[in-house]
Every structure is written in structure tokens, then in C-alpha cells.
Amino acid sequence: MNRRLTPRGRERRRQLMDYAIERFAENGYHPTSVAEIVQGLGVGKGVFYWYFKSKEELFLEILRETQLDLRRAQQQAIEGVDDPVKRIEIGIRTTMRWSSEHAHLNRLVQFAATEERFLPALRKGQDVAIRDAMRHVKEGIERGEIRDTDPDYIAHAILGITAQLARVFLHERGQPWEQVADAAVTLVLDGILATDRSPVG
Amino acid sequence: MNRRLTPRGRERRRQLMDYAIERFAENGYHPTSVAEIVQGLGVGKGVFYWYFKSKEELFLEILRETQLDLRRAQQQAIEGVDDPVKRIEIGIRTTMRWSSEHAHLNRLVQFAATEERFLPALRKGQDVAIRDAMRHVKEGIERGEIRDTDPDYIAHAILGITAQLARVFLHERGQPWEQVADAAVTLVLDGILATDRSPVG
DNA sequence: TCAATTCTTGACCGATTGGTCAAGTGTGTT
DNA sequence: AACACACTTGACCAATCGGTCAAGAATTGA
Secondary structure, eight states: OOOOOOHHHHHHHHHHHHHHHHHHHHHOTTTSOHHHHHHHHTOOHHHHHHHOSOHHHHHHHHHHHHHHHHHHHHHHHHTTOOOHHHHHHHHHHHHHHHHHHOHHHHHHHHHHTTSGGGHHHHHHHHHHHHHHHHHHHHHHHHTTSBOSSOHHHHHHHHHHHHHHHIIIIIIITOOOHHHHHHHHHHHHHHOSBOOSSSOOO | OOOOOOHHHHHHHHHHHHHHHHHHHHHOTTTSOHHHHHHHHTOOHHHHHHHOSOHHHHHHHHHHHHHHHHHHHHHHHHTTOOOHHHHHHHHHHHHHHHHHHOHHHHHHHHHHTTSGGGHHHHHHHHHHHHHHHHHHHHHHHHTTSBOSSOHHHHHHHHHHHHHHHIIIIIIITOOOHHHHHHHHHHHHHHOSBOOSSSOOO
8 A cells, every 4th residue: 555645645644543543542453443433533434445455454554653663762762872781771761661652552562462463563573672682681691791591581571571560550550651660670680589789779 | 141050051151161262362352253153163153142141241251260260270389388489489380381271361361451341350350460479579578588679560570571471482482381480480580680699500 | 727646525335243032952850 | 741941043133344436526736
């Protein structure tokens, strides 16, 4: 669906995506019909199919954009930072902040994981995120700053804690992202056991 | 939908639930129609609505059963264990094992989180899990074995790592649960930083 | 001004959905 | 045998779904 779009066309397309994101996140992908989307914008049904060749393609487009956007935020944030552990920390904080500013998109990513047809696209983006994290982890291991365990496991543990804390404390309980990020960083770096490495706050 | 069921009736009900679990997990909740479920079992449509008053109620029933079953496994496993840290470790290992033996149910729980109508039921079960974990965490803090941070955060971090590693390494990559559990326990307890507390394996 | 192109309309389509129900059959009890 | 009740059938229903398309409106570039 590569159409030549005028500025007006691009704006329409954005409207459709933004409204679809809202409805998909709040009501679910399947329960939200194309009819509902176009009605919500007060336009005819043909408009939808002018910009997207199917409902499924719209969702995939949202998914792509989401993953790209988060990654851009990450890369921009860690630019010029040398220490790999510091890069991991910044990555966690950036994710937390981005996540708090894009609550709807979180839900959509989670849904994508539950339907076979969206899994390939989802994995593609997640693999990128994991590879990014693994790069820092490996470097940290070489420097002796990170425990010498399979970097793959470590990378997933980082993303796991971050995603879970984001979901619960940001989106369910509405806590400020800075606070949640602090907790995530501590738990990722030092685990839950009492220790004298990082004094209790 | 409280019917008096004969043994035959109970068996039918189980068949319906088991087959629905399989199809929901592999094909998605919405894309799996009631017609498909009864066809797969070779029975008429009325059978479905004899045992469940709607498709939604069937799903909620599956969700309840799932959460109950995992919790029972947990409680049985930690029975008689004194040390709270040890109880947490056993909890992680039990979850990992249970998760590897019930891959389908994992998917369903994940889906439930993406649709408003299933969230209340889902939360109820998860709150129980969190409270269980928090009890051990609090006791660990009192004993000075666990860092003095909000037990709520710690409990979620534990579940976050466990869920993420289970999803990726068990279900996507088919690794043995014992191995994944080892990694999860280490990362939960000690974090990712290099340390002399737990020697590198 | 005029033609090309982008954009919009909304009636329409076949397929499918979750759910109902009148009419049965199977089974156990008395 | 006869009755009650658990169970099963499958045609049927209104509603809704994702998607199409001929027709026309609005913009654009020459």
C-alpha cells in the first residue's frame, strides 16, 4: 500500500493510526471493527481502505512504528556513553519513560504476542532490542563488571523486569516513571539479596 | 451455569475445556469460533451451551482453573520450608516447571491481559500470587537476608524475570526448565553485576 | 482553465459470528 | 414399564464482520 500522499493524506493516515491505537488498546484488536474506526473519525469506510489494505496491515504498521520509535529513543539516549553498565541503566530509564508516555502501545505489543499471525513481526523487533542489550552485556562481561553468565539470559532478565514493573507500577498504579526506573535499575544490577555493594536508601 | 453433572457430563465438560485451551492458545481467542470447538469434538452446538453459558464464561473458567492450579503447585512445593529465600527459590523453580508443562495456558494468561473484559479476573489471581511472594520477601527483609526495598517492587521483579525467561527460553526455544530456572534464580537473587557472593559456574 | 490525481462517500456483499430452541435420545430410578 | 432429568442435535437467527467499488468531490500542477 504505497500511495503518493499529499500533506492532507499523511494527516488522515496519522489520524487513522492514532485513533486505531487508542481503540485497539482500550477495547482490543478484534472487538474493534473497521466500521468503528471510521465512524469515530466521521469518515466513510473507503477512507480506511485507501490508506491501508487491511485491518491486519494497519496493526502491523503500528507495531513496526512502535518498535522503531522506542529504539530511536534508546539509541539517542545512550549516545556517547562509554560504560556498558551505564548504558544498560540509561536503557532501562529510557524504556520506563517512553513506556509511561505510550501506555497504549504497551498493550498492543502484549496482544501481538498472543496471536500467531503477529508473532513474526513482533519477534523481529524484539530480537533487535535483545541484540542491543546483549552488546552492552557482553562488553560489561569483558570488563569484568557483569557476571559471566549467558548474555542472552541476562538481556532477557533486564527486559523482563523492566516490562513487568512498567506494566504494573506505571500503567496500573500510575506511579512516576523515575521512581519505577530507580527500582528497576537496582533490582537488575544487584538482585534482591541484601548486600553492601549498594547501600540501602 | 451450575448444572448437576453426571460423570459423563463432567467428562464432556473437560473435553470442551481442553480442546478450547488448545485452540485458543494456538489460534487466538477471537479467531476460534464456538462452531470450530464443537466441530473439533464432533458434537452439536447445543452441547457447548449446555455446559457454558457463553464463550466468554468458558474463557473465564479456564483462567480461574489455571491460576488455582499453579498456586496449588506452589503451595505444595514450599510446604515445610523455613527459609524465605529458599521458598522464593522453590517458587521460581515450581513456576518454571509448571510453565513448561502448560505452555498453552501461558499464552492464554497473556492474552487475558490485553482485553479489558478479562482484566479484573486476571488481576484477582495475580494479586494472590504477588501477595504470596510478598510474604516471603517481607520475612526475608526482617531476617536481613533481602534488601530493604519495597516488597511490592521486589515481588514483581521476581515474577517479571520468571515470566519473561519462561516465555522466551521455555516456550520459544524449548530449553529444559531446570536450566532456565537456575538462571532465573541467580539473576533474581544476585542481579547481573559481577560479585563474589555466588561464584561464577 | 482543464485534466490528472488524490481523496471521500456509503450502499452493498458474501461469510461468519455468538447464541437459541424445539425436538429428540440416553440413562438411571422407582 | 414409565417417568424424570441429563444430555445432544442441528437448523435457524439477527447482527456484525472485513472488504469492494462505482461514483463523485477536492486539490494539484500545467
